[in-house]
Amino acid sequence: MVKVGLIGGSGLEDPKIFQEEKELIVNTPYGQPSLPLIAGKIEQVPVVILPRHGKDHTLPPTQVNYRANIWALKEQGCTHLLATTACGSLREEIHRGDLVILDQFIDFTRHRPITFFERFEPGQLKHTPMADPFSEELRQLLIRNARRLNLPLHEKGTVVTIEGPRFSTRAESRMFRLWGADVINMSVAPEAILANEVGLPYAVVAVATDYDCWKVDEEPVSWEEILRVFRQNVERVKQLLLLTIAELSRLAGQQA
Numbered sequence: 001m002v003k004v005g006l007i008g009g010s011g012l013e014d015p016k017i018f019q020e021e022k023e024l025i026v027n028t029p030y031g032q033p034s035l036p037l038i039a040g041k042i043e044q045v046p047v048v049i050l051p052r053h054g055k056d057h058t059l060p061p062t063q064v065n066y067r068a069n070i071w072a073l074k075e076q077g078c079t080h081l082l083a084t085t086a087c088g089s090l091r092e093e094i095h096r097g098d099l100v101i102l103d104q105f106i107d108f109t110r111h112r113p114i115t116f117f118e119r120f121e122p123g124q125l126k127h128t129p130m131a132d133p134f135s136e137e138l139r140q141l142l143i144r145n146a147r148r149l150n151l152p153l154h155e156k157g158t159v160v161t162i163e164g165p166r167f168s169t170r171a172e173s174r175m176f177r178l179w180g181a182d183v184i185n186m187s188v189a190p191e192a193i194l195a196n197e198v199g200l201p202y203a204v205v206a207v208a209t210d211y212d213c214w215k216v217d218e219e220p221v222s223w224e225e226i227l228r229v230f231r232q233n234v235e236r237v238k239q240l241l242l243l244t245i246a247e248l249s250r251l252a253g254q255q256a
Contacts, residue, residue: 006050081195
């Protein structure tokens, strides 16, 4: 049976789409997740929603307990993880409001626990493959459904995840472009790493909200601008996720 973990969850708390809602207060070996989990059903598919940054976005990126978040979703029986994120565009062709279905990341964080394997038991080395960190099955479902909804879409993209909470300098922004990054954010890399370590397929819908600060003919990124553009696109992202959840469940039923 498919059970989907939704990380981010913006707009998905809508009571009109969420059935059998209940709050779950859980603990993990790594502490508590960002918020009590919201469990229920969307289109009869079991889901668990976890707002990454806590209530009212009170947790800065570095203080998010990514390990507890992923562990809690795994413990609740989630079989797939879908996440949403705002991101800055590092490319002319990725415009505000465009969706990017990420296929690669560059981890530029420096102060976060990014693995469950802090020590190896004798004879049990754990070096997780990370060549393709995002589930291709989930990516293709998102791409197909975004096309069906006629959404502005980029079918792949490399995200560089920075520590935050500060934004980049212009020199850093230009450097990330030279590295081959297409978008920038402050959360995806730890989540992707940890999801892979526990064997959960993971994919991300990234919403471009700004141009970071490399583009000299644009105002540098601001939090107000990020919120404005992301909120304008919440309904589109919600439609995409709902369609993908339903299709994922249908496909799983066919394979059973």
